[in-house]
Amino acid sequence: MFERFTKDARAVVEGAVLRSERAGADTVEAEHLLLALLDREGSRGSFALASLGLAGRRESVERDLGEARRRGGLSRADVDALSGLGIDLSEIVSRVEEAHGQGALESGSRGGGARRSKRRPFAQGAKDVLTQALRVAVARRDRHIGDEHLLLALTVRGGVPAEVLADHGVTYEAVTRVLYGAGAGDGERGGGVAEAG
Structure with missing residues (x-):
């Protein structure tokens, strides 16, 4: 599938690997x-993000992602569902961090200083985004997968x-x-594929 990625989409995937390593x-x-x-500039995906006002709000995005990591990667919908069962996740996070330190529930963090292999594996969620990007491109009848398809996949997944x-x-x-004009893409959310939750 990677051979169908544009230069910009490949740069996003490579950038994601670097971000993972740095974290x-x-x-x-x-x-x-x-x-x-x-991180991208001059691509269709970066154009969409800038047009929607997200380009200048990176710190806010990083803060929100960090808060979700602190909750063990759970979305607010997950937190609300647990709350409906009488489980106070913020209390659990506080107790775990009290016992094990700040960020103890963060998902995907590496313990110790173990040496990494050459290839950093993609988690299932990231693989799902890449697969969904292919579905979005196919539904739009685009020959190649661009970073705009990755962005669309992130919004649908x-x-x-x-x-x-x-x-x-x-x-x-x-x-x-922003990318295709008003009314474009109606009914093309993910190529008729049910959204993953």
Whole structure:
């Protein structure tokens, strides 16, 4: 599939690997793809993000992603579901951090100083984004997968990156409107594939 990626999409994937390495994460996560998209300039994906006002709000995005990591990678919808069962996640996080230190529940972080192999594996969420990007490109009848397809896939897939994007006004519909014009893409959310949650 990687051979169908444009230069910009490949740069996002490579940037996500670098972001994962710098963060000391065990795997490349969907959030690393989002952060790598924010690093880009001069591409269709960066144009959409800038048009929707996200380019200048990187710190806010990073803060929101960090808060989700602190919750063990759970989205607010997950937190609300647990709350409905009488489970106070903030209390659990506080107690775990009290006993084990700040960020003890952060997902994907590496313990110790173990040496990494040459290839950093992609977590299932990141793989799902890449697969969804292919589906979005196919649904749009695009021959290649660009960074705009990665952005659209992040908005459709659900989970923390989609939640953070939506909180900043970046939704599938908004990105589609910016990239393809009003009314474009109706019914093409993910190529008829059910959204993952």
